[in-house]
Amino acid sequence: MVDIQTVSVLIAAMSVAVGMVVGIIQFRNLVKTRQIQLYLDLYNRLMEKELHQYANEILLLWKWENPNDFFEKYGPESHLDEWLKFSLFTSVLENMGLILHENLVNVGFVAILIGSIIQSFWERYEPILIEMRRRYNTPKIMPMTEYLYNQVKQVRPK
Numbered sequence: 001m002v003d004i005q006t007v008s009v010l011i012a013a014m015s016v017a018v019g020m021v022v023g024i025i026q027f028r029n030l031v032k033t034r035q036i037q038l039y040l041d042l043y044n045r046l047m048e049k050e051l052h053q054y055a056n057e058i059l060l061l062w063k064w065e066n067p068n069d070f071f072e073k074y075g076p077e078s079h080l081d082e083w084l085k086f087s088l089f090t091s092v093l094e095n096m097g098l099i100l101h102e103n104l105v106n107v108g109f110v111a112i113l114i115g116s117i118i119q120s121f122w123e124r125y126e127p128i129l130i131e132m133r134r135r136y137n138t139p140k141i142m143p144m145t146e147y148l149y150n151q152v153k154q155v156r157p158k
């Protein structure tokens with residue numbers, strides 16, 4: 001026959017096990033919530049009026065024939081204000097890429113919300129970025145944006 005002491009030990013052990021399971025579930029939910037919050041902070045930054053305007057100019061309005069033409073029209077030596085727009089926009093993409101690289105946000109989530117912006121930017125500006133790497137002797141410039149593009153491209157529907 002089972003005595004009261006054995007039953008109380010079993011109940012205590014089960015309570016500890018249930019508590020651990022509940023704690024793990026809560027921690028996983030907290031991590032997911034934090035990931036979404038971190039992503040949305042960057043997304044909200046991208047959607048701020050000023051930066052959103054820059055993104056639209058860069059992606060829709062800026063025209064050039066080749067990288068040299070781009071740097072004549074928008075480069076830091078001749079048009080610092082335009083270059084700052086480009087730099088601000090690309091720094092948000094770099095940060096998004098870093099967050100993705102560190103597995104702080106799900107790539108599918110990024111691809112759904114801003115995948116088209118990322119792909120449009122990289123596919124249009126890749127020759128410019130390659131020229132920047134050469135021109136400014138910085139072969140590693142914007143590695144997280146390139147990483148972001150490659151990851152998003154893999155999960156986005158064709």
